[in-house]
Amino acid sequence: MRCQPNNGHQVYIWLKNVQTCLLCDEQTGSISSICAACESDLPWLIDQCDHCALPLPLSGMTCAQCIRQPPAFSQVIVPWLYDFPIDALVTRFKHQAKWPLGRLLGEMLGQTLQHRFDEGLERPDLLLPVPLARKRLRQRGYNQAAMLAHWLGDALRLPVDERLIKRIKETPAQQGLDAKARKRNLRDAFALPTPARVFGQHIALIDDVLTTGATAHALARLLIQAGARQVDVYCLARTARPGD
Template identity: 70%
Template sequence: MRCQPPSTFQVYIWLKSKQSCLLCDETTDATFPICTGCETDLPWLGDQCERCALPMPMAGLTCGQCLRHPPAFSEVVVPWRYDFPIDSLVTRFKHQGKWPMGRLLAELLGQSLHYRFAEGLPRPDCLLPVPLARKRLRQRGYNQAAMLARWLGTHVNIPTDERLLLRVLETPAQQGLDAKARKQNLRKAFALADGARIKDRHFAVVDDVLTTGATAHALARLLMDAGACRVDVYCLARTPKPED
């Protein structure tokens, strides 16, 4: 006798209209499991570089790095600074398997994207998660960027392709490396899947945190060289300059 119910049957119906905030544990009737107070207190990014979303003192500026060396991607969409409690939520999702926290952040990012699309931000044809090296994938058991892309794609109704981008070289972790070392670390680290349809398509690369932008630039350069018409970057948080 099979214990698994037929897939056509509904296993349960979620009836609770209220849920607990994942940050303060207070009851909330909000759409997402975060109360209004905690959502308001998140480290929203504010004024930023128009290209790479680096925190800036006022709106409408482009940072010196993007002026000197324009990145291959067109724009970064990111709602928060990598500061408390976002840094804690990302770390717990990424390294401790606390998936509900990752899903909450992905859905809030999706909400931000809905606003941006309404304001004229071009919708991409496809979301591409940053690929994880096989060794690190075996150690962690999941690719957090792929999970974010799936949740985000469902929320904004954009297809996700987890096989188009490949990580062909095992490289050391990017944490702790400066911008120059990160770029050298990523040389020839990525490739496109055989037969991938790239020409004249608009892609958005999805990751958890943008630090120097080296990974995003490497992937965007790969896609643009293959004929993509535009590459954007969607991520949860942006770090400031190290000296800041």
């Protein structure tokens, strides 16, 4: 076809040129779509619970909730606290289809994970995005967790299966519910039609924000009951305890 470039010619690739920062609109001076100043100002989560990543005053601790009722997942890998501007970026990605913002956050999460893998964190066998109910998926038109999972899968060379877990129960939105209400809301909400697929596997659940951990716990428990060896959670941001 005449519209296709010849193999011997260079093709203009936009992503290989100097970018404008998606947060401050200044040139980044590199191919990155966020400048160094904005990246350093993000609310990086440093001190956290070793199990659920709840922000804590010191590192290397376990929160009281995880001591009383340990969640079914083993650990949470998350780079940021759910605070400005991460909260605004996630909201625009999730509810306003600002996919470049989601891609930016996904790439940075991928860099965090690769750094942790290089330090000895065990790589999972499979990435599973948290599923959306059919009604909500039709309304929104996309599952932001599935988009994150595929971006991470490409960057980290890990397989992704967004159809393995089914959300079989239409539930009210989790936002605005306390921890107990979230757990009741998720009772029998998920199904695993082919449990043999996860037997003996190390699974990583992918989501945008971890709040109480109720959804991740329900999914991890389902996977562990089906024979999964370990379930971790990878997400963009972690909320603090209300009032903190």
